[in-house]
Amino acid sequence: TLIGGANKVRQIEKLKEKPEVIVGTPGRILEIAETKKLKLHQVKTVILDEADQLLQQDQLSTVRNVIGKLPGERQMAFFSATSNELMEDLPKWFNVDPEWIDATEEDESKGEVLHAYIETPTRKRVEILRRLTHMEGFSGLVFVNNVANLTLAFEKLQYEGISVTVLHSEKYKTERQHALQQFRDGKVKLLLTTDVASRGLDIRGLPYVIQYDLPLNKESYIHRSGRTARMGQPGTVLTLVNGRELREFKKIISPLELPLTPLYLYGGELVLERPESEETEGTSPDSKAKTKAKPKTKEKSKTEPLKKPAAESVEPLKKKKKGRKKIDKNKGARKKNKL
Incomplete structure (x- = not known):
């Protein structure tokens, strides 16, 4: 070599x-x-x-x-x-006249891939990564577009005590090999990398490819997603997007004609709802997202709304009790007795 x-x-x-x-x-x-x-x-x-x-x-x-x-x-x-x-x-x-051979249809090594996204604000992406690591059997190759953002995310995750390592072009060859081996051996759950790892990298049984940043083009998406679902194994390509980026992301991959599924991180697992009846068969991803987001609404109703009525009902009584002097207690009853 x-x-x-x-x-x-x-x-x-x-x-x-x-x-x-x-x-x-x-x-x-x-x-x-x-x-x-x-x-x-x-x-x-x-x-x-x-x-x-x-x-x-x-x-x-x-x-x-x-x-x-x-x-x-x-x-x-x-x-x-x-x-x-x-x-x-x-x-x-x-100075060649090449013969073109397309082996895509003959390829039997590719497994089933779920192309999905989680809609989340940019500032909460590190938190999403942290929560994903608590899922059972989780292991994710995370693509970040530049070394600066990658380093920032790495430091935040490390501060949270998450097992994470990095792989990018500014690292020495031995450092890159060590990081990759740690990830392959399951010693770390997250490997943060740039597009330097989007081609030719083989990680046996990798369940998740996560796009922290959007791919620059459809070719980049193909190569990134090719790191999972290898040798017949299933895999998930999970993209983190905000509302504005979601529209851009759909434009990037639209030529690939891939089915794109919204996912939600709830209760320590990724929630996936697929249409099972004729009524929901024609539902768009955006309208399905509203249906799937219901668990988040329920979660809030168990906490915030319940506290406010309790505070309102107690507060007026406390003020009334504190404002009355001892001598004034049962004043009305004493007047009746005098009469």
Whole structure:
């Protein structure tokens, strides 16, 4: 493996063993190839995994420089879970005429995924994460859009005593490996990460992917949600949104035509109500949300409304009792006796 952030000298030493396969990032492969320590003139096949990402403008020139060091006759393969308009320019960039193969329908490894959301104010998202960790068997990979927000959420959860760790690009490779291993071993319930973990990360039996922040586009949503429901196992993709973000979120994923379900965290568990009768079959998610929110109304009625009448009924009596002097007690009765 030839990857950035690792010891380059050690990687060059491993090349002396003459490996048949090299797996690496374009930047590090190009860096070592330019030192003549990696000779690419005998390469027969090159595979670009996560091709849609590698063909973005910030990486395209590096990839093309690597390909330029390969023999003119070589096999090229491009793999990706999503496609975009950049993929249409493969003939122009690499002088190839690719055969397109879509394996989506043949994929039997994917499990059943519940695409859901919890509508909550932004300031209460950390509290939602805290409450989720108290659910039985809970384990969640949480996606945050930037390192600053991720660090803030991590510090708040840590202060609350929640078992949580982080994984992002600013951490050393050993720190990232340690955090990931802790999460895989079940030693922490939450792994906060950026989109650096949205591709290629395999966590066996991961039940929840949680989006603390909205994905930037539908491709990001696909890759994030792909971390759960792997190898036939079920999974839930849970997005935390406020009212304004909910409309934006629906626009982002509308091309995917996914069924989106509102969930509610109540009584220490996620409440899911699906229409069972013909009367509710055509109900929209928004109107169903009002029906499901009833337990919250009941909860309030057990606390606040009951306290107010009790205070009103006692307070006037106390004032009356305190305002009367001892000598005035039974004054009316004494007048009757004198008469």
